[in-house]
Amino acid sequence: MPRQKKSKSxxxxxxxxxxRAVAAKAGVSIATVSRTINGNNKVETLTARRVREAAKxxxxxxxxxxxxxxxxxxxxxxxxxxxxxNPFFPELIQSFExxxxxxxxxxxxxxxxxxxxxxxxxxxxMLQRNVEGVAVMTFGVEASVLDRLASxxxxxxxxxxxxxxxxxxxxSVDYRFGIExxxxxxxxxxxxxxxxxxxxxxxxxxxxRENAFIEGTRQIGLKTPPEYIVRGTHxxxxxxxxxxxxxxxxxxPTAVMCSNDMTAIGVLHAAADNGxxxxxxxxxxGFDDVHxxxxxxxxxxxIQMSCKTLAVSAFSxxxxxxxxxxxxxxxxxxxxxxxxxxxxxxxxxxxxADLNTPLQRQALPSRRVKxxxx
Amino acid sequence: MPRQKKSKSxxxxxxxxxxRAVAAKAGVSIATVSRTINGNNKVETLTARRVREAAKxxxxxxxxxxxxxxxxxxxxxxxxxxxxxNPFFPELIQSFExxxxxxxxxxxxxxxxxxxxxxxxxxxxMLQRNVEGVAVMTFGVEASVLDRLASxxxxxxxxxxxxxxxxxxxxSVDYRFGIExxxxxxxxxxxxxxxxxxxxxxxxxxxxRENAFIEGTRQIGLKTPPEYIVRGTHxxxxxxxxxxxxxxxxxxPTAVMCSNDMTAIGVLHAAADNGxxxxxxxxxxGFDDVHxxxxxxxxxxxIQMSCKTLAVSAFSxxxxxxxxxxxxxxxxxxxxxxxxxxxxxxxxxxxxADLNTPLQRQALPSRRVKxxxx
DNA sequence: AAAACGCGCGAAAACGTTTTCACTGGACTT
DNA sequence: AAGTCCAGTGAAAACGTTTTCGCGCGTTTT
Numbered sequence: 001m002p003r004q005k006k007s008k009s010x011x012x013x014x015x016x017x018x019x020r021a022v023a024a025k026a027g028v029s030i031a032t033v034s035r036t037i038n039g040n041n042k043v044e045t046l047t048a049r050r051v052r053e054a055a056k057x058x059x060x061x062x063x064x065x066x067x068x069x070x071x072x073x074x075x076x077x078x079x080x081x082x083x084x085x086n087p088f089f090p091e092l093i094q095s096f097e098x099x100x101x102x103x104x105x106x107x108x109x110x111x112x113x114x115x116x117x118x119x120x121x122x123x124x125x126m127l128q129r130n131v132e133g134v135a136v137m138t139f140g141v142e143a144s145v146l147d148r149l150a151s152x153x154x155x156x157x158x159x160x161x162x163x164x165x166x167x168x169x170x171x172s173v174d175y176r177f178g179i180e181x182x183x184x185x186x187x188x189x190x191x192x193x194x195x196x197x198x199x200x201x202x203x204x205x206x207x208x209r210e211n212a213f214i215e216g217t218r219q220i221g222l223k224t225p226p227e228y229i230v231r232g233t234h235x236x237x238x239x240x241x242x243x244x245x246x247x248x249x250x251x252x253p254t255a256v257m258c259s260n261d262m263t264a265i266g267v268l269h270a271a272a273d274n275g276x277x278x279x280x281x282x283x284x285x286g287f288d289d290v291h292x293x294x295x296x297x298x299x300x301x302x303i304q305m306s307c308k309t310l311a312v313s314a315f316s317x318x319x320x321x322x323x324x325x326x327x328x329x330x331x332x333x334x335x336x337x338x339x340x341x342x343x344x345x346x347x348x349x350x351x352x353a354d355l356n357t358p359l360q361r362q363a364l365p366s367r368r369v370k371x372x373x374x
Numbered sequence: 375m376p377r378q379k380k381s382k383s384x385x386x387x388x389x390x391x392x393x394r395a396v397a398a399k400a401g402v403s404i405a406t407v408s409r410t411i412n413g414n415n416k417v418e419t420l421t422a423r424r425v426r427e428a429a430k431x432x433x434x435x436x437x438x439x440x441x442x443x444x445x446x447x448x449x450x451x452x453x454x455x456x457x458x459x460n461p462f463f464p465e466l467i468q469s470f471e472x473x474x475x476x477x478x479x480x481x482x483x484x485x486x487x488x489x490x491x492x493x494x495x496x497x498x499x500m501l502q503r504n505v506e507g508v509a510v511m512t513f514g515v516e517a518s519v520l521d522r523l524a525s526x527x528x529x530x531x532x533x534x535x536x537x538x539x540x541x542x543x544x545x546s547v548d549y550r551f552g553i554e555x556x557x558x559x560x561x562x563x564x565x566x567x568x569x570x571x572x573x574x575x576x577x578x579x580x581x582x583r584e585n586a587f588i589e590g591t592r593q594i595g596l597k598t599p600p601e602y603i604v605r606g607t608h609x610x611x612x613x614x615x616x617x618x619x620x621x622x623x624x625x626x627p628t629a630v631m632c633s634n635d636m637t638a639i640g641v642l643h644a645a646a647d648n649g650x651x652x653x654x655x656x657x658x659x660g661f662d663d664v665h666x667x668x669x670x671x672x673x674x675x676x677i678q679m680s681c682k683t684l685a686v687s688a689f690s691x692x693x694x695x696x697x698x699x700x701x702x703x704x705x706x707x708x709x710x711x712x713x714x715x716x717x718x719x720x721x722x723x724x725x726x727a728d729l730n731t732p733l734q735r736q737a738l739p740s741r742r743v744k745x746x747x748x
Numbered sequence: 749a750a751a752a753c754g755c756g757c758g759a760a761a762a763c764g765t766t767t768t769c770a771c772t773g774g775a776c777t778t
Numbered sequence: 779a780a781g782t783c784c785a786g787t788g789a790a791a792a793c794g795t796t797t798t799c800g801c802g803c804g805t806t807t808t
Contacts, residue, residue: 295640
C-alpha cells in the first residue's frame with residue numbers, strides 16, 4: 001500500500017507540483033513542458049504560453065536532482081578556499097557567487113583550514129555532488145588535491161599555480177607591480193630598513209609575493225638581511241607573533257610589508273601593544289585590501305587585488321573549460337594589483353628611525369587629519 | 375546511436391563506476407550493494423565484505439543526485455545569513471558546516487544583503503535544491519521569507535523570532551544578561567552618559583538588543599535621552615556615521631555601546647578620526663566578539679555570543695524537526711551571552727568627561743600595558 | 749501533382765539510485 | 779514431522795526529469 005501517513009501538508013493531496021501535473025493542466029505531453037521550461041525554441045508560441053501559465057498557476061519548480069541526474073549537469077561549482085575566517089575570502093565568495101547565480105549555478109564552498117585531511121574530505125564531497133568545476137582559490141595547493149581532482153575530469157581553475165594538464169586554467173596575479181609600487185612608496189618616504197612578513201611556505205602565492213618583495217628591494221639597491229624576512233601564517237596571530245620577532249631584533253625595521261591584510265592587522269596590534277606608533281615609528285603595508293583595511297587604526301596602506309576581477313576571471317575560465325571548447329584554452333587571465341596609500345605609512349622619524357636615514361619630508365602623501373588633537 | 379564522441383577520459387571505457395558495476399563484480403544484485411553501502415544490517419557479513427571490496431577496487435562513489443531523487447532526501451541544509459562580509463557569519467558558518475558535514479550534510483549558503491529581492495531568490499534556490507531544512511541566521515526576517523518557506527514544509531530554525539507554526543524552532547539568545555553586564559561595567563567605571571548604536575529596525579534581534587539596553591540602563595537609574603540612541607546598519611560604515619552623529623551632539627556620551635562588533639569598529643575609526651582617544655575619551659563596547667575584536671586598537675571590550683553554541687543548537691533543532699519527531703519540539707534553545715572586558719573601556723576622564731561625573735579610580739580592570747611609552 | 753522537407757509534438761528510454769515485494773531455504777516451534 | 783518464521787537475497791517499481799526518435803501534417807521544391 002502507498003504510505004499515506006506523511007500527509008501533514010495543508011491539504012492532503014497538495015503535493016509539490018509535478019511536470020506531469022503541468023502537462024496535464026496545459027493539455028500537452030511532459031516533453032513539451034520540459035522543452036518550454038528549458039527555452040527550447042521548437043515549441044509553438046501559443047503552446048508555450050499555455051504551458052507557462054499552467055506552470056505558474058501550479059507553482060511548478062523543476063526538481064533539480066532529477067534534472068541533474070538525467071542531464072548529467074549538476075549546475076554546481078565548487079570553490080575551495082583556505083580560511084573562511086580571513087575576510088578576503090568571504091568577499092571573494094560573494095563576488096563569485098553573484099556571478100555564478102546569475103548564470104544559473106549554485107556554489108559549494110570548501111574551507112580547508114590548511115589541513116590536508118580536511119582538503120581530501122572537501123574534494124570528495126565536491127566530487128560526490130558532481131560539481132561541474134572547481135575554483136581553487138586557496139592560493140597554492142598541495143599536489144594531492146590536484147591529482148584527486150584531475151583524475152575525474154572536472155575543469156579546474158587555480159590561482160598562480162599552473163598545471164599543464166588539459167581542462168585546467170590558471171589565473172596569474174601580477175604581484176610584482178603592486179609590490180614594487182609599495183617598495184617605491186616606502187623608499188621615497190625614506191625607508192631603508194624594510195622587513196617582510198611572508199605567508200606559509202605551502203602557499204604558492206605567498207611564495208610569489210615573497211619573491212616579488214625580494215626582487216623589488218634588490219632592484220632599488222636595498223639588500224634585505226635574512227632576519228628581515230619572517231614567516232607568518234596569513235592570520236592575525238601570525239602577524240602579531242612575527243612582528244614581535246621583528247621587534248626583538250637589535251635593529252628593527254622602520255617599515256614592515258605583509259603578505260596579507262590579516263597579517264598587517266596583527267602587526268598593527270603588536271606595534272600598539274609595544275608602545276610603537278604607526279606610522280610615526282613603523283610603517284605598515286598590507287596585501288589584499290580587504291574591506292576592513294579602511295577602518296583599521298590607522299587606516300591601512302595596502303596592495304589591492306581586485307577580488308571582483310578574480311571572481312570574474314575564475315568563473316569565465318571555468319565556464320570556458322566546462323563548455324568543452326578546450327581549444328580556446330590557454331588564455332592567461334591576468335589579475336592586476338595596485339597600491340592603495342592610506343595612513344599606515346609615513347616618513348620614519350620615530351623611535352625606530354636611524355641617523356643614517358636621510359629624511360625627505362616632501363614625500364608624505366597629503367591627507368587631511370580631521371580634528372587632529374595637538 | 376549512442377554518442378561516443380565524449381570519450382576524452384584516460385581510457386575509452388573508463389566511466390565512473392556504477393552501482394551495477396559493483397554488483398556485477400561482487401556477484402550480487404544492485405539491491406544488495408545498496409543495502410551494504412547504506413549500512414542496512416540485513417546483509418550477510420561475508421557478502422557485505424565482498425561488496426565493499428568490489429566497491430573499493432572500482433572506486434565506487436554513489437551518485438548523490440540519484441540518491442536524492444529516489445529517497446527524497448537531499449542531505450542539504452540551507453543557511454541564511456544577512457551579510458557574509460560581517461566576520462561573525464563566516465565564523466558561524468564554519469561552526470555550522472563542521473557539524474553538518476560530520477553528520478553527512480552539505481550546506482548551502484544564502485547571503486541576503488538585506489535586500490528583499492535577493493532573499494526571495496535565495497529561498498527559491500534553496501527550495502529548488504530541496505534543502506531538508508534551513509537555519510535562518512539572519513537575525514530577524516521579513517515576513518515574506520517565513521511565508522515562502524513555510525508553505526513547503528521544510529523545517530526551519532530562527533534566531534529570536536519565534537513563529538508558532540509546526541516544524542519551526544527558535545533559538546533564543548539571552549541578550550539581557552550580557553548587555554546588563556556591560557552596562558554595569560560602564561556604570562562602575564563611572565559612566566553616566568551612555569549611548570547606543572542600534573542595528574537596522576528590520577532585524578528582530580537588533581531590536582531586542584536595543585530594548586535590552588534601554589531596559590538595562592533604566593534599571594540602574596539612568597535615563598537615556600532619545601538622541602543617545604542612534605541607528606546604525608551593523609556595518610563599519612554605519613558605525614562610523616552613527617558615531618559622527620553622536621559627536622555632533624552638544625553633550626556627547628562618554629561611552630558607546632554597539633549592536634554589533636562591526637559597528638564598534640566603525641566607531642573606533644570615527645573616534646580616532648576625530649582625535650578622540652579610546653578609552654580615555656570614549657569607551658566603546660561591541661557585540662558578538664568576532665575574532666578580530668581582540669586585534670582592534672585598542673582591543674575591543676565586547677559581549678560574546680558563542681557562535682559555536684549557536685551552530686550546535688541550530689543544527690540539533692533542525693535535525694529534531696527533520697526527523698519528524700515533531701512531538702519533541704518546543705524545547706527552547708538558550709544561547710548565553712557574556713561580557714568580555716578588553717581595553718576599549720575605562721574611566722571617563724578625557725576630553726568628553728564632565729564635572730558632574732564622580733571619578734572612581736579603583737574600578738579600572740588592571741591589565742598590563744606592555745612597553746607603554748612615556 | 750508528387751516528392752521532399754521541416755516543424756511541432758508525443759511516446760518512451762534513460763539517468764543511478766532506494767525500497768518494496770516476493771521468494772528461497774534453513775532454523776525454529778508445536 | 780509438519781508448519782511457521784525469519785534472515786538473506788533478487789526483481790522490479792519508482793523518483794522527476796531530459797532527450798531521442800518517430801510521426802503527422804502543412805509547406806515548399808521539382
